[in-house]
Amino acid sequence: MTLNAQVRTRLGSLHLDCDVSIESNITVAVLGPNGAGKTTLLRVVAGLLPIDEGRVEVNGTVFEDTATRTWLTPEARRVGFLFQDHGLFPHLSVLDNVAFGLRARGVDGRTANARANEWLERVDLVQYASSRPSALSGGQSQRAALARVLVTDPQALLLDEPLAAVDASARLDLRRALREHLATFAGVRLIVTHDPLEAASLAERVVVLEDGHVTQDGPFAEVSSRPRSAWIARMAGLNLLHGAVSSGAMLLDDGSSLTVATDVQGPALATIQPRAVALYRRAPDGSPRNVLRCTVDGIDPEGDRWRIRLTGQFPLVAEVTPAAAADLRLAEGGEVFAVVKATEIDVYSV
């Protein structure tokens, strides 16, 4: 069972142009900033939005193919869509909400209610069967919406920011519960999120979507340690540099050069952990080290590590202890020397 989508479509200022292939039985997260086209991609797969050009196929069934003018209506696609606001019908009881999909597909009332009840038991909401959705908490309404989708036995499960409508304090528990529920569904599981933490904890594979294009694809650990875009580097808390390597030196796009220890040759990306950036008031000597004259642009105290934003040849973030920051008498606009060991620069091919 797989989902294949080649999508080329324009929607306002968004130009979605991506090819994704999603295998079943693992959870795949589409991760990206707001406005990148993540939700649009889900809506395309669900049939809520026709595309200009491309093809969408799930488990061998062609949902849409602009080349052959194939188009299946959303109700014919059997795709489970968990909406960001959960989309529970306010005028129906929780039980009627969960039974809605079965009734819509012609299941008789008694059978539909019995199966809906079974699912309410599974998600621990039986006591709310006759309540209106407005009586549910964010987490409960998410579980009700999930039950409503899963009871119809969909071919694929699409989740749009499943934890966005839940307050932060409840998110940790909900994430765990959601992961357990997701694991019971054996088909294609595609989840959209802008939160790397959510992607890391819910998904085995991450597809990074930025400005309508896939910029990276792989396990979260790989994506976050070897970012290929500024956005994902920032999300992972890393400094990302673009350039080209030749004989132990990386020539950056801005013309400056860094000493690196790598076998990689040619166009490359490099990351530097903020805590690997050491700060000095006076230029130290010794090598193989890179010494950069910088200006302090901003100081963000975060617990026992302060993040120091630096400008110079290129922007850089360093992490120091509050004590060290005081020792260095760091102040916005002040001058400082940033030192990075060659071995602390992780270089990889573009």
Add this chain to the structure above:
Amino acid sequence: MTRGVTRRPLIGLVIPAAVAVLFIALPLIGLLAHVDWSTLPSQLVSTDVLTSLRLSLECSIIAVAIALVIGVPLAYLLARTSSPGRRVLRGLVTLPLVLPPVVGGIALQTAFGTTTPIGTVLQHVFGIVLPFSTAGAAMAEAFVGFPFLVITVEAGLRSRDDHYEEVAATLGARPWRRFWRVTMPLAAPSIAAGAALCWARALGEFGATITFAGSFPGTTETLPIAAYSSFEGSGQVGEAITLSLLLLAISILVLVVLRDRWLGALR
């Protein structure tokens, strides 16, 4: 937030405002003052009054039914389509709101009168004569009342987008099922309010009805027409006042039922 100096009312506006209140209140007080409370019960149950009341209820309920059947679909299309002709269409629909009712009655006569093509077909093929009939009175009331329903329902539908219809579609519901199980139930409060407004307007309708359907006791003489005839023609002011009181009571009832919808927004 504390009230600023600019929120203090201008004393000079109190006098015209007081005049406005009296302007509305005095006629009502006058009406109540002229009610002969001793004969009121017997007048209320007199055959004439009961006949017009029954006719009024009949015609206004038929008018609301007509408005629901044709008005709700129109409201739906106005709310959910974005065709360029929509503004013109909405203007056309709301025209009866500002059109003098007499003009509406004359216009109905010119379209459905017995000598018109439509009127001829209705009369000879279906055996229906609209002018000066109860059906004609109901039609005139529907003509004047149904814009209220269309406008209210359209606003109700427009206040939500089609999100729940999308949800229903992904759950496997076909378009008609979505309409009946999702769109209509969610629009129910605005449909009820629109129907109540339409009904109140139909019940009080005078100009279009008397022009198109005349004033025949038992056939087209509804409460407002009966009130006018007894006041103007037979000089039975007492009966006119009784009928007016009845209409006033119904108006207040509608106002009470809809108070949250109307006054809620102003609170």
